[in-house]
Amino acid sequence: MQGVHDRPPNAAPDSLTAAAPRFLIEIIAWVAVPWALASYSIWLAVLADIVLIGLPTVFGMPGAKKQRNPIPIPPGPAIALELLQPAAACAGAIAAWPTVVASVVVVASLAACLLQLPRWRWMLSQ
Helix, strand or coil, rough: CCCCCCCCCCCCCCCHHHHHHHHHHHHHHHHHHHHHHCCHHHHHHHHHHHHHHHHHEEEEEEEEEECCCCCECCCCHHHHHHHHHHHHHHHHHHHHCHHHHHHHHHHHHHHHHHHHHHHHHHHHHH
């Protein structure tokens, strides 16, 4: 029986230095998007968080992250799903926060995406 942290031998390269910024951007997206949408509709803000948290929890490429996803998907859609988080973080920050803060979020999102390139290359090679 595999433990929670056991990964298959062909698992993606997912170091802490790449995973931590990715998670930070996810959290920013979970805050910024509802913040931007709340003035239009609180229900839309809640729905946005359900989508941003729920889709990556349910769908994912096997071996790409340490957790298992109930519904496996191929690499292309998995990468697109992962790009949803930084795109949402940037859009939400630009819409809701001061320019300086939004600029920091955009730079952090770009850095997080650059750190994901080895993992995405691995995903596309599977």
